[in-house]
Amino acid sequence: MSSETLAARTPAVTTKLPAVGTTIFTVMSALATETGAVNLGQGFPDFECDPQLVHAVTDAMARGLNQYPPMTGVPALREAVADKIESMDGRRYDPATEITITAGATQAIITAVLAVVRPGDEVIVLEPCYDSYVPNIELAGGTVVRVPLVPGTFRPDFDRIAAALTPRTRAIIINSPHNPSATVWTREEMLRLQDLLAPTDVLVISDEVYEHMVFDGQRHQSAARFAALAARSFIVSSFGKTYHVTGWKVGYVAAPASLTAEFRKVHQFNVFTVNTPVQHGLAAYMADPRPYLELPAFYQRKRDLFRQGLARTRLRLLPSEGTYFQCVDISSVSDLPESEFCLWLTREFGVAAIPLSAFYADGFDQRVVRFCFAKRDETLNAALERLARL
Ligand SMILES: Cc1ncc(COP(=O)(O)O)c(C=O)c1O
Numbered sequence: 001m002s003s004e005t006l007a008a009r010t011p012a013v014t015t016k017l018p019a020v021g022t023t024i025f026t027v028m029s030a031l032a033t034e035t036g037a038v039n040l041g042q043g044f045p046d047f048e049c050d051p052q053l054v055h056a057v058t059d060a061m062a063r064g065l066n067q068y069p070p071m072t073g074v075p076a077l078r079e080a081v082a083d084k085i086e087s088m089d090g091r092r093y094d095p096a097t098e099i100t101i102t103a104g105a106t107q108a109i110i111t112a113v114l115a116v117v118r119p120g121d122e123v124i125v126l127e128p129c130y131d132s133y134v135p136n137i138e139l140a141g142g143t144v145v146r147v148p149l150v151p152g153t154f155r156p157d158f159d160r161i162a163a164a165l166t167p168r169t170r171a172i173i174i175n176s177p178h179n180p181s182a183t184v185w186t187r188e189e190m191l192r193l194q195d196l197l198a199p200t201d202v203l204v205i206s207d208e209v210y211e212h213m214v215f216d217g218q219r220h221q222s223a224a225r226f227a228a229l230a231a232r233s234f235i236v237s238s239f240g241k242t243y244h245v246t247g248w249k250v251g252y253v254a255a256p257a258s259l260t261a262e263f264r265k266v267h268q269f270n271v272f273t274v275n276t277p278v279q280h281g282l283a284a285y286m287a288d289p290r291p292y293l294e295l296p297a298f299y300q301r302k303r304d305l306f307r308q309g310l311a312r313t314r315l316r317l318l319p320s321e322g323t324y325f326q327c328v329d330i331s332s333v334s335d336l337p338e339s340e341f342c343l344w345l346t347r348e349f350g351v352a353a354i355p356l357s358a359f360y361a362d363g364f365d366q367r368v369v370r371f372c373f374a375k376r377d378e379t380l381n382a383a384l385e386r387l388a389r390l
Helices: 025-033 049-063 073-090 104-116 133-139 160-162 185-198 257-270 274-287 294-312 338-347 377-387
Strands: 097-104 123-125 143-148 171-177 203-207 233-238 251-254 325-329 367-372
Touching: 025 338, 049 274, 073 097, 073 251, 073 274, 097 104, 097 257, 104 133, 104 171, 104 257, 123 133, 123 160, 133 143, 143 160, 143 251, 143 325, 160 185, 171 251, 185 251, 203 325, 294 367, 294 377
Parallel strands: 123 143, 123 171, 171 203, 203 233
Antiparallel strands: 097 251, 233 251, 325 367
């Protein structure tokens, strides 16, 4: 056979991620669109960001700031991030050697994992957890060690975390404020983690993307506030969450210089750098701290509006201490498993939610689903009207 008559054949590939399929987020969003349901499933705002932020970015574009920025991020943005962390959490990270701008928190997390996890290393995740953690660890050849948060309260269970630590444990991924449970770790819980890890070489990847959404006068307990914890942590955050621009996919990592050096070795070859005008725009916009300082009040008002409406339904409210999520117990409404309940709720009542089982590798079902309240008041009211019929 000559090369002109050869049949085209794509070689078969053995998947690296056999457990990964279409996520429930995609399924629920597609169903919400198809059925015209109010989409309180996937976590993103349905309102616009501050026009001044858009202006700052378009201004940077118009000024010709459109070529590759430094690999580590635009210096002004790294400086602004260092200033913000210092003012919020009292620790100064060196913008030159300890802060890196990333393509959202998602790229920050996988980059940290790839930088430090080797085949055979164990990495602890606390379930329920954000869906990228487990595949990230698997891609690095690591072994995922799942430790449940206490069912019902979703607090960390330090006895179980302690029992999961072995000489092979390389890292633990924590997330506070927590998606999906909307819990916020207390100072005491952070101190317990710090004490527990003190005799070990375990690293921490601290996913703090909802850092500016903490309610009822509580404060976000960043790993940066605890010297011994900060010394072993990659702290990850996302401008997408803080500034209502999830589609821009820009975030950052703060970590001690030696960890940042390893992080950047991977970063420069998996993304190299992050888009320039958005970085300049964010740097200019961050000069005013009010947008992030006012965020707790902004989201607390939405949370309260949503909770007041939900309290009039047969769904049982769980606490929402932070994030833009509200979980509810469905057991007094339906006997269906969580995921079937969400499909039924979307089709029959026109409101999309996410089952908590989607955040557990084994699909653990505790009759709890998650709503996102980062929505216009009219969207929340439309959803509440429908949920009142349950
Ligand atoms: C806990 C958590 N971590 C990380 C991310 C990803 O953030 P980004 O959009 O900046 O990649 C999300 C987004 O939903 C999240 O909820």
